[in-house]
Amino acid sequence: MTAQLQRHWTAVCRYDDLVPERGVAALIDGVAVAVFRTHDGVLHALSNMDPFSGVSVLSRGIVGDREGRPTVASPIYKQVFELATGACLDDPSISVRTFPARVLNGVVEVCSV
Amino acid sequence: MMRTVVVAGHGMVGHRLVEALIGRDLHRQWRIVVLAEETRPAYDRVALSSYVDSWDAETLTLPAVLDDRVELRLGDPCVRIDRRKRTVRTASGRRVHYDALVLATGSAPFVPPVPGYDLPGCYVYRTPEDLDAIRVAAQRAMRTTVAGRRSGVVVGGGLLGLEAAHALRQLGLSPHVVEIAPRLMPMQVDEGGGALLRRFIEGLGVRVYCGRATAAIEPDRGRMLVRLSDGTELDTDVVVFSAGVRPRDQLARDAGLPVGERGGVLVDSSCHTSDADIWAIGECAAVEGRCYGLVAPGYAMAEVVADRLLGGHATFPGADTATKLKLLGVDVASFGDAHATAEGALEVIHNDPVAGRYAKLVVSDDARILLGGVLVGDAESYGTLRAMVGAVLPADPGALISPSGGELDAGALPATAQVCSCHAVTVEAIGAAVRDGATTVPGLKACTKAGTGCGSCVPMLKKLLAAQGVEQSKALCEHFTHSRAELFEIVAATRIRTFSELVTKHGTGRGCDICKPAVASILASLSGVLNPGGHILDGEQATLQDTNDHFLANLQRNGTYSVVPRVPGGEITPEKLIVLGEVARDFGLYTKITGGQRIDLFGARVEQLPAIWRRLVDAGFESGHAYGKALRTVKSCVGTDWCRYGVQDSVGLAIALELRYRGLRAPHKLKSGVSGCARECAEARSKDFGVIATETGWNLYVCGNGGFRPRHADLLVSDLDTQTLVRTIDRFLMFYVRTADRLQRTAPWLEELEGGLDHLRDVIVNDSLGICADLDAAIAAHVVGYSDEWRGVLEDPAKLARFTSFVNAPGVPDPTVEFVEERGQPTPAHRRPGQPVLIAGPTLTVVR
């Protein structure tokens, strides 16, 4: 028998309340998470903490793309992070944690595990 | 002890000496007394013909050197030199002692002694007063001579004569030019070029008589009759002599100093006369016997003397006598050995009378080295070719001037080629500057001075940067190949109102943190026209904004925001001041007075902003746009209200300006200041636009800058009434908003603007591009469409909803934000008192 990994989903907000290409911050089990909805409707969730400044602000960055990959730019010193992977595209040694996200009954949920 | 240098003459060259000496005399060795014959301070004589456009001599004024070491005595010429006592006497009888005397008396127009040369109606062309007199005569002709017969005769068909003819035509007279040589501009162009030039000039409505002398001028029933040597008779209202100049060397002659064979104060290559304490520079000097009638050699002499006065050993490097005609639409240039006087010199000519293009290169006998050339009809390659004089040509000379193969490669220039003749900067020096990190034209200007004189070498600087592999692409980012200015024009012309539509039709991808705020700014600048009553956080526009604009507050290093309400002109009532204090106290905000005369409240969390602003708006405050690339403040001094010296109401004007331009989005922030008199307590000259009161109105200065690279603002126009001042600022701002690059402040914008300050003045004062009506309309729409951005948020629940810490826990403040108390106020916790200030870790890179 394999152990069933217990996933715990936390509700964030209604999907329709997310403005495309703009983030919101949510508190997921005490951790600040930035949640984005891109123009094609896809959801992304990453740690809200900007590793370069140590400040919880990534949700307030500008969403765009770099060579086709969706990104958010930190509003503090402008480093760019890939939304899908959390990788910093300006400094390969740095990345931020990503979180699974889904829509259930019109509500966005993020999982902390 | 300070020594005294007396400068006789405040022309372009005398002025340059003052600038150079003050700029370099760091140990304050010299005080300068300038004795000027003219009653106005030094002005740009080279641009004299533009006086006809505005009839405002102030537009010609050269930037004054404001320094306590300089004493300028206008209208009091030097009349005698006493070499034994080392004094000069002035016309008013004053005696001035000198340790060094510099003659910079320029030259006087040569008037050939033809009978009738002194009739009323005969003029010369050298000062604004000359032009005023010609204007009065032209106006008289308008009244007395029937239309179609009003005319003016210019004696002399050189560079100046053609400018004079053009001016006469602007005054409503039909111009005739009489030239004794067989062609126009005989000094600069050869026969072939002269023929084409004549066609162009005649095309401008000027009648040309070459190879003929002026024999006599006779009065003729209130007008004049000019007889030429071949019997031709010309009826005319005005005669203008522009038959060359003679150096003004009388002072030197009277003092027993040697003069050149053809006149001019004789000096050696250090600009010394035979008297060790006396120097001569500019058009009055004959350097090793030769006089120069152009400004660049004069500037070089001024630099030599400044250097020598400070103990240096500079010598006059010889001069570039290259010239380019400035008449609208006629391209003529000549450089180097244009007449092929060198032994064995060959001429390679390309002549296309149909296309209107004549080009000649003069090369060495082996056709490898460029010696000089003449270009008529198309002088595009002037900058590159001039720089190549004396160098081995990169290609067959014929190919270089044929229209197809004509593109010259700047990379082929030899290291010693002079790119900028005004400041003697070589290709090598530019290369060194690029290696040291100068990658833009303003950067090169700052470290080499190239391009800061006449500006004609700026296109060449761009080419050199490109040749050095420095990317000069104007593309905004990977999503748009356009520059910001191009995008602005696209939006204005197509009236596209959303980023999505713009990036779909004109770009690629989904945008980024570079192009989105840039487009947001363009949409906001144009909102008065495109979207009256709109808000920067409406719909998709909200997603384009930087975090500052998105939360209408300034993001600080710990993720909190600062709040700056508008305090127009820095004037505030005690009641409002108390409200600010109470709000700061109640929300626990760190409070500081800014340099722009307002109050900045720091440490507000996102979710606190609406409540803070509710209080402020209720007390009558509005957004101060400290968060935006927009007008920040108009700083003012107290002016006539209180100050004993004030001559105008500086506070009143500052408030009016701040209210007029509040909310105007621009490529970068805009700051302004208004001073109530010349004492300049508001530091207006360090602002993007600054106003200083005069006895009769206002002087407007533009493109100043504090910050990283400080720059004093330049005088754009002077003595304006308030209405004209405001209109001029309107146009200045809108022209900047339309044409600047992203994040380019006004100072670097002006430095990159081709044609510089003169061009700017032309565009917004003389409407040379015909866009002023558009600019005026855009500002008018902005003024009408303005509304307070914070009030807009407070009145819209959807916008208000964005100001939360966490969407799923709106009441919980961000737990990572902490404060400690420092000097009695809250400050971000992660910088504890006494600790070294660590701005960034060792690996931190700032991307933009």
Ligand SMILES: Cc1cc2nc3c(=O)[nH]c(=O)nc-3n(C[C@H](O)[C@H](O)[C@H](O)COP(=O)(O)OP(=O)(O)OC[C@H]3O[C@@H](n4cnc5c(N)ncnc54)[C@H](O)[C@@H]3O)c2cc1C
């Ligand atoms: C219409 C026009 C167009 C021109 N275009 C060009 C051009 O395109 N390119 C170019 O290179 N050059 C051009 N020039 C020439 C250029 O203007 C001169 O080379 C330059 O002004 C010379 O400067 P300067 O200081 O030697 O003489 P000036 O500018 O003539 O100044 C000399 C000053 O000394 C004063 N003075 C004379 N005697 C005394 C005295 N005893 N005591 C006190 N003051 C005295 C005079 O009143 C005058 O103000 C042009 C000139 C004119 C008139």
Ligand code: SF4
């Ligand atoms: S600039 Fe003039 S008017 Fe204004 S405060 Fe200073 S001295 Fe007074």
Ligand code: FES
């Ligand atoms: S050549 Fe005049 S500024 Fe360079």
